[in-house]
Amino acid sequence: MSFLTVLYACVFYAATVIFVGGLVAKIRCYARTPAPLKIPTTPAPTTTGGVVLRMAREVALFESLFKSNKWIWLFGWLFHVSLLLVIVRHLRYFTEPVWFWVAMAQPFGTYAGFAMVAGLGGLWARRFLVDRVRYISTPSDHLILLLLIGIGTSGLGMRFVNHTDIVGVKNFFLGLMTFNLQPLPSDPALLVHLSLVALLMVIFPISKLLHAPGVFFSPTRNQTDDSRERRHLAPWAVKFDAASGSKSE
């Protein structure tokens, strides 16, 4: 087994552990932190079903962002939907036989790569062109966009410019998943692409990419507006009811 194969195998195992472990830890932390008061941004749904719909619209359509700013919405939505298609398309490297819906998404996935990079380009341009966005941008904001653009363009490069040994790549990943190492093709574009993806996985749980799990835990979006009908009490606030604290003086 070549040094390269072992190195990338180690990198991907480590990245997966950090990605999954980090996300689980973060999600646990969000779930365990109480929301002591009812703070949905109103008008808010009065039923749980309504809240599920509101959240679905936020996640699938970026409803609030649409109200807010059409340009960010356009670029941001384009990028995320394309990213989703690209991820779905990539599942064929991890499944044998390939799931039928993954196969069905293949044709869209190809163009999604371009759309994704275009969306990212639009978002990045805003960071230079709009003075307010320029003011709030940190180096990491630029670098994350650069990282995603790097992943996108190196991927597109392998597909449209310099084909790589796709069968070899698939064997490598299927091997990783069964702890049975297979050689990794040593094509520079592929190595760059994979390194950047591993880096993305590593920074995911320690960066603003936490917006993805975060949105589901946002109390202003996931609470029902039923404060008059139901008493909502955080565990840490129960003591006030019982104690002498039931007097105002």
Added chain:
Amino acid sequence: MAAPQFEVPKLTGNIEVPAVKEGAAAHIKSFPANAGIQEIIGFPGGSEPGELIDGWHDKAIAKMGDLLGRYRSLRVFMDACVHCGACTDKCHYFIGTGDPKNMPVARQELMRSVYRRHFTFAGKYFPSLVGAKDLTKELVEDWYKYYYQCSECRRCSVFCPYGIDTAEVTMAGREILDTIGYGQKYTNEIMGKLHKIGNNLGLPGPALQDTLEGLEEDILDATGVAVKLPLDVKGAEVLLITPSADFFAEPHVESLMGYGKVFHASGTSWTLSSKASEAGNFGMFIGSYENTRRAAMRIREAALELGVKRIVVGECGHAWRVAYSFWNTLIGVGAGGTDPFSIELQKQLDPRYPAPQHICEFTNDLIKQGKLKFDKSLNDHRVVTFHDSCNVARGSRMGDIPGGQFIIPREVIKAVVNNYYDMAEETIGESTFCCGGGGGILTDDLLEIRVKGALPRMEALNNVVQDHKVNFLALICAICKAQFNKVVPFYGFDMSMVGGVHQLVSTAILLEKEEE
């Protein structure tokens, strides 16, 4: 009106997003509280107002850790922001000043930079990469200035893709500042009066009794009908909790008289309480669960002592948010409680009515049932528009359906006036612009930010004044009333155009004269 020490923005007919002007509002700072004020509400104070206590840095970080563990909102909001910029042009204080630290995301960033430094891996090891910062004295100064240039109006949270509510961050920031001795004089002094005397004005029971008697005489003189404003009546059906400004400030008293007439005309037995003579609750402004609860406890106690069946809340924005959204949690006013604390009160309340109920819900129900008679033409000298108060619009509800808080006050208004026009769509409803004086900003030492923060509302108002000759700005918030009263003259409007929804009701309602 004295000549202002600052440039009042010009009305252009459009709400324009200003260019970023760093430091444009950096000189605007409210007076800090002294140690005496701080201690009354359970916080330490330094040797001078605004002097930090010993060991402030570590205490601030420890408090931040405490709040991160107790509030999911703060926890998630600190992590989730992607710096997309969608909120950057949504804050009235940014629109009015151009100071980038008044952009919601930048206001959050004052805290997020410290959060990153102390509570995240990236910020501990790569601070400059992710904009992490140590909490220095200069940064504490910025916290104090810009957390008191936020009215906690939640407009930004409507437009953020994750619902990040800068008000939550501001509240946390203020609570941390209070913990290290850096409180605000205005808010904390009022908080103390509320704890000690029972209302924000420090008006004791006997004085309140006198005031109410005076107002009863005024109503009798004006209408020939003996409308009562009862105080501390045991066994009354309704307890009215209203902002104390309603007892003496103009135009607030006009609405109080309106409530009195509605109760009178519908034959509802009701009472005010000298113990709970304040709907306002500035505890929310400083993010203090303990202070908010302690202040609200007076209302629970008054309700239990007086044995009332219903609790109705007068015209006050943040008070209605606290009442509608928090009272059930804090003091058990509501329904659905399963614990002894809440059951004790809830078994006394009449389950046929929501608890608490907004005065507009109360009046609107009576209108729907045909129990009130009006002569709308008595309001014909008025052309009315309605300002949705931020806390009502984005932090509460009225009625049974989401958005009822926009419908019900307008229904009440339309039942009593003939001439009504809404302001532009994007400045009302859930997108309403704050009056500029909410959330602990309503103090003369912040006049500049109050005037500048009112700019988007003044633009929208000016447009309906030009197009429809609107001459009455109807409000359901004591702070909005006081703020607009002070601020509209800076934009060339007359103070007399500011008033309450129940002031309009008061003008048009027909009371039956008792037969002699």
